[in-house]
Amino acid sequence: MHLFIDPLQYSFMQNAFIGTVAIGILCAVIGCFVVLLRLAFIGEGLAHGSLAGLAIGYLMRWDLYLAANLYTIGLALLIGIVHEKAKVTLDTAIGILFSTSMALGIALISSMKFYTTDLTGYLFGSVLAITPFDLKIIILASLIILIILFLFYKEFVFYAFDPEMAEVAGLSRTGLHYSMLIMIAVTVVVASQTVGIILVTALLIIPAASAQQWTRSLKHLLLLAILFGLISAMMGLYISYYFNIASGASIALTAAVIFFISFVLSSHRQPLRQSFGLPEAKK
Amino acid sequence: MNDNYVIEFEHFSLNYGQRRVLSDIHLRIPTGSCIGIIGPNGSGKTSLIRSIVGLNQATQGNVHVFGQSPRRAWRRQRQIGYVPQLKSIDKEFPISVYEVVMLGRVGLLGPLRSPKKEDHRIVSEALLRVKMTDMADRPIGQLSGGQQQRVFIARALAQQSKLLLLDEPATGLDIPTQQSIYELLEQLHEDGITTLTTTHDLLALDFHHFGRILCLNERVIAFGPPDKVLTPEILTKTFSGLPWPHRLLKDDKEDSCSCTCS
Numbered sequence: 001m002h003l004f005i006d007p008l009q010y011s012f013m014q015n016a017f018i019g020t021v022a023i024g025i026l027c028a029v030i031g032c033f034v035v036l037l038r039l040a041f042i043g044e045g046l047a048h049g050s051l052a053g054l055a056i057g058y059l060m061r062w063d064l065y066l067a068a069n070l071y072t073i074g075l076a077l078l079i080g081i082v083h084e085k086a087k088v089t090l091d092t093a094i095g096i097l098f099s100t101s102m103a104l105g106i107a108l109i110s111s112m113k114f115y116t117t118d119l120t121g122y123l124f125g126s127v128l129a130i131t132p133f134d135l136k137i138i139i140l141a142s143l144i145i146l147i148i149l150f151l152f153y154k155e156f157v158f159y160a161f162d163p164e165m166a167e168v169a170g171l172s173r174t175g176l177h178y179s180m181l182i183m184i185a186v187t188v189v190v191a192s193q194t195v196g197i198i199l200v201t202a203l204l205i206i207p208a209a210s211a212q213q214w215t216r217s218l219k220h221l222l223l224l225a226i227l228f229g230l231i232s233a234m235m236g237l238y239i240s241y242y243f244n245i246a247s248g249a250s251i252a253l254t255a256a257v258i259f260f261i262s263f264v265l266s267s268h269r270q271p272l273r274q275s276f277g278l279p280e281a282k283k
Numbered sequence: 284m285n286d287n288y289v290i291e292f293e294h295f296s297l298n299y300g301q302r303r304v305l306s307d308i309h310l311r312i313p314t315g316s317c318i319g320i321i322g323p324n325g326s327g328k329t330s331l332i333r334s335i336v337g338l339n340q341a342t343q344g345n346v347h348v349f350g351q352s353p354r355r356a357w358r359r360q361r362q363i364g365y366v367p368q369l370k371s372i373d374k375e376f377p378i379s380v381y382e383v384v385m386l387g388r389v390g391l392l393g394p395l396r397s398p399k400k401e402d403h404r405i406v407s408e409a410l411l412r413v414k415m416t417d418m419a420d421r422p423i424g425q426l427s428g429g430q431q432q433r434v435f436i437a438r439a440l441a442q443q444s445k446l447l448l449l450d451e452p453a454t455g456l457d458i459p460t461q462q463s464i465y466e467l468l469e470q471l472h473e474d475g476i477t478t479l480t481t482t483h484d485l486l487a488l489d490f491h492h493f494g495r496i497l498c499l500n501e502r503v504i505a506f507g508p509p510d511k512v513l514t515p516e517i518l519t520k521t522f523s524g525l526p527w528p529h530r531l532l533k534d535d536k537e538d539s540c541s542c543t544c545s
Contacts, residue, residue, distance in 0.1 A: 036376060151395055158386045161376055168336050168365050169390030169442075216422040218377045 007241050012128055019130045019138045020233040023191045023203065026142040028229030029149060030187045031208035032222050033180060036160045040205050041091055042079065042181070045098030047188040047200040049075045051105030054122050059108060065137050068189045075101055076185040080178055125196030125248025127237055134193055141190045145183050156180065157218060194233070195248040202252035207232060210259040213266035228258050289314045289446055289477045290335060294344035297330055304330045306502045312479065317472045319493035320481040323522050326500040328481040329368065332448045336365045348446070364439030364447040369432050369455065374424030380434050381419040384409055387441030409437040412467065429460035436467065447471060449480045465492045
């Protein structure tokens with residue numbers, strides 16, 4: 001027990017703990033929609049593409065969070081517009097724009113005279129460096145996104161399941177699509193402080209995919225994804241603290257372990273479940 | 284608005300890019316009628332249906348549903364139920380049969396409102412009508428194509444629409460499922476609901492259930508009661524000279540005649 005409580009006497013660890021919990025929940029919930037909408041690649045693309053936003057923010061001496069958020073929202077909208085207007089698939093639009101944006105980011109960073117620790121924190125995740133200000137932004141963004149998803153839950157579910165019929169039913173397909181892209185953009189930027197932009201997809205996709213191994217009820221999927229997201233984020237945080245490794249890597253690896261355990265124990269592996277004394281899986 | 288007609292096409296034409304798919308459709312669908320739309324693949328049946336729900340915009344002319352543009356008719360009255368062609372769904376999508384049917388109520392509920400007792404009653408009734416009550420808790424991905432089709436019909440019924448559009452509802456389904464869909468159409472007709480049902484598969488369609496047949500091949504070839512429309516000349520013209528089953532002709536169908544709707 002001391003292993004869990006002792007580190008929390010440090011204020012930086014308290015910030016990290018609260019931030020990680022918020023990000024674990026946010027990523028898990030948004031991740032469920034990302035997985036159901038088959039938007040995993042856009043999560044990856046936006047995360048990597050946000051590098052240019054960070055670099056611009058750093059060069060201009062703006063707040064990194066704000067710069068990256070605004071830039072990534074713009075990138076998400078641009079991906080949506082290019083997909084719609086340029087007659088290319090969404091995957092192709094993401095491929096074009098995220099690589100362009102990442103190239104811009106690398107170009108800007110390589111032009112800097114010194115390698116900045118702030119930026120490496122965003123690249124690989126630096127959960128222990130979360131400031132009280134970062135924490136406020138993380139909590140505010142998480143609350144806003146979770147409230148939007150809660151209020152428009154049935155609309156987003158309809159859109160995810162059958163976009164065309166959602167449109168016929170009078171819902172704004174474009175509005176739902178772009179608001180989902182914006183929420184994914186904000187989530188990846190907010191989460192990049194913890195897991196880093198390279199590994200943010202792990203926290204976005206893996207808890208939802210792990211939950212998918214256990215249930216075919218959307219409400220259970222969301223709850224399980226939150227549980228797995230929290231376990232991944234918190235265990236990753238402690239592993240990062242005790243073994244002094246990048247938090248992004250420890251969180252992503254913990255999430256991956258949960259996925260493989262879920263995969264092996266889920267209903268696809270019925271005999272194994274029985275040998276562990278688990279009840280028969282309902283699909 | 285003329286209450287006698289639920290849908291009015293006025294010299295309606297539709298292009299996809301440079302390609303014309305519907306030409307000069309001038310047609311009025313009487314309220315409460317049971318219409319079968321036939322024509323070969325690519326004859327514009329689905330495009331016609333999609334125009335009625337507002338997913339296709341007219342290149343020329345216009346279409347009125349309940350006396351208004353399709354989008355406005357939908358937004359104001361939400362009276363159009365639409366069952367698109369059965370397509371492959373995401374089998375892993377975590378949603379139950381009951382939840383899918385409840386989606387039919389989402390547009391009516393509006394944002395920020397959750398389903399009430401009345402919505403649950405309507406959903407249960409819709410499931411009962413398509414004989415899917417026992418499957419209500421099953422994930423939709425586990426169902427066969429025919430069962431999924433019935434669920435999507437229930438979703439349209441849950442809207443309590445006065446107009447129901449079914450695009451190829453019987454294609455690819457076994458005979459008992461097809462039969463149950465046609466029986467349902469008859470019940471809906473008795474309830475005063477206008478239905479439009481398309482098919483390219485003439486063998487799958489029992490024309491005796493329909494009050495009127497619309498023969499479509501880019502243009503309206505014929506529109507009227509089955510006895511008048513199902514003639515060798517009209518069928519040959521509709522199917523561009525391709526072979527069509529002779530059982531469709533009046534003389535061959537009398538012994539299998541069942542209930543008709545007008």
